[in-house]
Amino acid sequence: MTDHPNHCYPHDAHKSCSSAYLAARVAAVCRRHGVRRVLDIGCGNGTLCRTLADAGLSVVGLDPSPSGIACARRLVPEGSFYEMGVEADPDLLPDAGFDAVVSTEVIEHLPSPALLLQFAAAKLRDRGILVISTPYHGYLKNLLISLSGRWDSHHTSLWDGGHIRFWSRRTLTRLFLENGFGVLEFHGAGRVPFLWKSMILVGRRAEWHGGGADRERVGCTSVDRAPVDDETV
Numbered sequence: 001m002t003d004h005p006n007h008c009y010p011h012d013a014h015k016s017c018s019s020a021y022l023a024a025r026v027a028a029v030c031r032r033h034g035v036r037r038v039l040d041i042g043c044g045n046g047t048l049c050r051t052l053a054d055a056g057l058s059v060v061g062l063d064p065s066p067s068g069i070a071c072a073r074r075l076v077p078e079g080s081f082y083e084m085g086v087e088a089d090p091d092l093l094p095d096a097g098f099d100a101v102v103s104t105e106v107i108e109h110l111p112s113p114a115l116l117l118q119f120a121a122a123k124l125r126d127r128g129i130l131v132i133s134t135p136y137h138g139y140l141k142n143l144l145i146s147l148s149g150r151w152d153s154h155h156t157s158l159w160d161g162g163h164i165r166f167w168s169r170r171t172l173t174r175l176f177l178e179n180g181f182g183v184l185e186f187h188g189a190g191r192v193p194f195l196w197k198s199m200i201l202v203g204r205r206a207e208w209h210g211g212g213a214d215r216e217r218v219g220c221t222s223v224d225r226a227p228v229d230d231e232t233v
Contacts, residue, residue: 018105021190022133022198023051026102029185029202030057033129035099041086041116042106046072049079052102060095086115090122098123102131105198107172108163117179127208130181134167136188136199144195169199176203 026048030038035057040049043061045068053059053076061072064085072081082093101120107113120130145151155163167175169186176183181203190197 018133018190018198019047019051022104022200023048025187025189025200026104026131026133027051027055027057029129029131029187029200030100030102031055033100033202035129037098038100038102039093039095039098039120039123041101041103041119043072043081044068046075046079046081048102048104049076049081053079060093060098062093086110086119087112088119090119093123096123097125098128099125100129100131104133105135107132108134108165108167111164113165113175114179117175117181121180121205124205127204129184130176130203131200132172132203133189133198133200134172135163136196137166137168138194140194141196167199169201172199172201176201177206180206182206 030052037058038052038060040052040059040061043049043063044065046061049059049061049072059076059079060081061069061076061079062082062084063069063072064083066083069081069083072079080095084092101124103116103120107116110116116132117130124130155166173183182205183201183203185200185202187200187202188194188196188198189200
């Protein structure tokens with residue numbers, strides 16, 4: 001789950017805490033957009049790939065962590081998994097033409113986050129979608145973290161491989177736009193509105209999203225208090 005060639009996370013078979021409020025939402029987004037083949041960038045131990053495969057999707061995962069890929073292959077034997085990160089040449093991944101590229105709770109760890117979007121662009125089919133989640137930051141949440149004196153723990157400074165980027169809706173949208181993706185949807189996930197644990201942006205290459213001013217349109221906000229149903233945005 002990092003593009004740094006000298007640091008990979010060790011993984012075991014335990015689900016991450018974020019999977020409880022993200023996996024079903026990502027699966028619902030894929031279902032709503034008619035996705036059949038999906039690439040999971042930073043797949044870790046394959047937990048999200050298992051959810052997507054159970055939803056009937058064909059899954060491919062990549063991660064630079066050897067232990068993560070080993071776990072993913074055991075958990076999702078019908079999937080295909082590759083030990084590589086987003087700094088690699090996309091042509092080294094033999095699969096292409098994906099309906100969706102997903103990446104959950106990865107981009108906050110990357111020294112060069114644009115590489116993730118560039119890798120995704122190289123692997124998506126025409127009109128394919130990009131789905132990225134990352135911890136949510138906004139004025140109210142940031143204020144409450146400050147008032148509660150939790151910035152030190154929140155910034156994970158003592159965690160090797162911890163978060164090195166802290167995204168807001170505005171900055172993540174800008175990353176999409178600067179790398180040729182229009183934004184179709186925004187979703188908050190976990191907790192209550194504007195104190196969300198994470199946010200999900202869904203995008204599409206600008207040439208398939210209208211271009212011009214339409215590229216800056218962000219869809220309606222949806223709220224996840226629990227990972228449940230489909231929602232049209």
